[in-house]
Amino acid sequence: MPENIVFKSNHGIRAKHLVRMDKRLLITSGILAFYFLLALPDCKEAPKEKPADVFFPLTKHWEKAIPHQEIPVGLTSISAESCGACHQEIYKEWKHSTHAVAFQDLQFQAEWKKDDILACLNCHTPLQNQQAFIVKGLMNGDYKTPLKEPNPHFDKKLQLESITCATCHVRDGKVIGTIGAISAPHKTIKDLEFLSEKLCVGCHNVVDELNPVLVCTFETGDEWNNNWAKKSGKTCISCHMPETERPVSPGMKRRLSHFHNFPGSGIPKFFDTEAKKLESLEIKESSMKKVYSAGETINYSLKVKNSFAGHSVPTGDPERFFLITFRLMDGQGNIFKEEQHRIGEEWQWYPVAKKLSDNNLKPLEERAFTFKYDTKKQGTLTFTVEITKHRMTAENAKHNGILGKYPLFVEVFKKQYPIKTE
Ligand code: HEC
Ligand code: HEC
Ligand code: HEC
Ligand code: HEC
Ligand code: HEC
Structure with missing residues (x-):
């Protein structure tokens, strides 16, 4: 271990004998500075000593x-x-x-x-x-300067x-x-x-x-x-290592075994790979009519319930989110009305990391989303409902220099309804 190191616990509390050692150090350096001043009467200030590096052992x-x-x-x-x-x-x-x-x-x-x-x-x-x-510990408790x-x-x-x-x-x-x-x-x-x-x-x-x-x-x-x-x-x-029955090594007899793909969000890590997905959401929709008379209101509701995950969804990485998109378009694909709802956490990262909001779906929690539109006589329209699960925003991917190289989301649910207004 390098010299000039003081021990410090990771909770910022200095052990008693070490405080004493520190004081001794201070007293000696004080005396040294005094002699220094006497020897060089022109000097106005005692030279500053670099504070001793403090060694933090690893505790967590x-x-x-x-x-x-x-x-x-x-x-x-x-x-x-x-x-x-x-x-x-x-x-x-x-x-x-x-x-x-x-x-x-x-x-x-x-x-x-x-x-x-x-x-x-x-x-x-x-x-x-x-x-x-x-890694033996951290200098001054800073993860950027491990003692290695x-x-x-x-x-x-x-x-x-x-x-x-x-x-x-x-x-x-x-x-x-x-x-x-x-x-x-x-x-x-x-x-x-x-x-x-x-x-x-x-x-x-x-x-x-x-x-x-x-x-x-x-x-x-x-x-x-x-x-x-x-x-x-x-x-x-x-849930994440479902059971099966098979020989776990060739020539062995069949026995209880567990799949090892660790399925989860289903968002692959690379464009040329696939990731196994588990479904957490139970989805219920109100019915849609095929024909609306002009002036009638489209009144659609979607209920999503976290029925199958034993934790909140999304969980884990705070950048993950679901996006629910309602979209009404004409025959040419022009959008009349679009609404988006987000399920996830929002964080501020600078100057200090802080959670701003969290509307993750807790286990068995259900949430309803509605879409309303007063129709006119517009002929044929298409109404789409889409649920996507995202690893992160395009903005964050850009920030990390991986936009275009990293799959950002998967589709969870998609429905299209052709509608006539007359
Ligand atoms: C030369 C073949 C061979 C290699 C290499 C091998 N295993 Fe095994 N392993 C077996 C066999 C055979 C069994 C017993 C299966 C049975 O009884 O059905 C076994 C059993 C196991 C079990 C279950 C043990 C128990 O009692 O619950 C685990 C876990 C395991 N192996 C992990 C590993 C890991 C990890 C490695 C690599 C570090 C490894 N094996 C390398 C052949 C091998
Ligand atoms: C993230 C942890 C984790 C990793 C990584 C992992 N396993 Fe396992 N493995 C488990 C657990 C947990 C079980 C036991 C499940 C139980 O019995 O409830 C298990 C069970 C097994 C068994 C016993 C038979 C079975 O299917 O239950 C074998 C053999 C085995 N693992 C081999 C491997 C090999 C080989 C690898 C790497 C290719 C590996 N495991 C990677 C966690 C892991
Ligand atoms: C040594 C640490 C470690 C252990 C132990 C571990 N995990 Fe993980 N797990 C990770 C990390 C890190 C990732 C993320 C990998 C990535 O995204 O590149 C991950 C990813 C996952 C994912 C995939 C999430 C997704 O959708 O992308 C699932 C599911 C998961 N772990 C389940 C388990 C289960 C179940 C066990 C216990 C049997 C387990 N893990 C044990 C560290 C661990
Ligand atoms: C009752 C089943 C169930 C149990 C228990 C469960 N999970 Fe999950 N987990 C799921 C489902 C379903 C998803 C898929 C969520 C989605 O994307 O819709 C999931 C997703 C995940 C993910 C991916 C995170 C994300 O939002 O993309 C991780 C990581 C994970 N689980 C880890 C764990 C760990 C660790 C435990 C134990 C403490 C655990 N799970 C217990 C069902 C379960
Ligand atoms: C305590 C264990 C732990 C430590 C320490 C840790 N990670 Fe992870 N990391 C995880 C787990 C668990 C996941 C998976 C979470 C999930 O899928 O919900 C993960 C996932 C990730 C992912 C993938 C996120 C995604 O959306 O797929 C990145 C990137 C990552 N970690 C970066 C880091 C960096 C950078 C550090 C150090 C500053 C770090 N991790 C330290 C446990 C850890």
């Missing part, structure tokens, strides 16, 4: 990498690719999940490179083996696997499972508590401030606590 779980993992007995590597030699289907599913690209993700690359914040890696490439540096040293065991290939099999399955030279398999070629341990929603919540439920303009606000675990899903025994795993 997400500030630390998962410690270096050795290869479990019976295996030759901990890479997903190597697990995939036997767990072929699970490997293919995982490869299409967003977990598998949490590091290569263009938005992630754009954001973390801005300030080179190594703490980001603890959830996006969580194993120490995947990180180029070993090169990691002699850094595995660049493993880094590109992001949230890999070993993140969730390898600890202390063993493969952690929920089966208690006796026929696995690798050392295995059964741990139902470890492979439960607690594993997911470790990354998906963190609310913290890294600095005034950089906050972590993932509350999916808290949102899940205490609602119908938890009460009926549905966990992150029941």
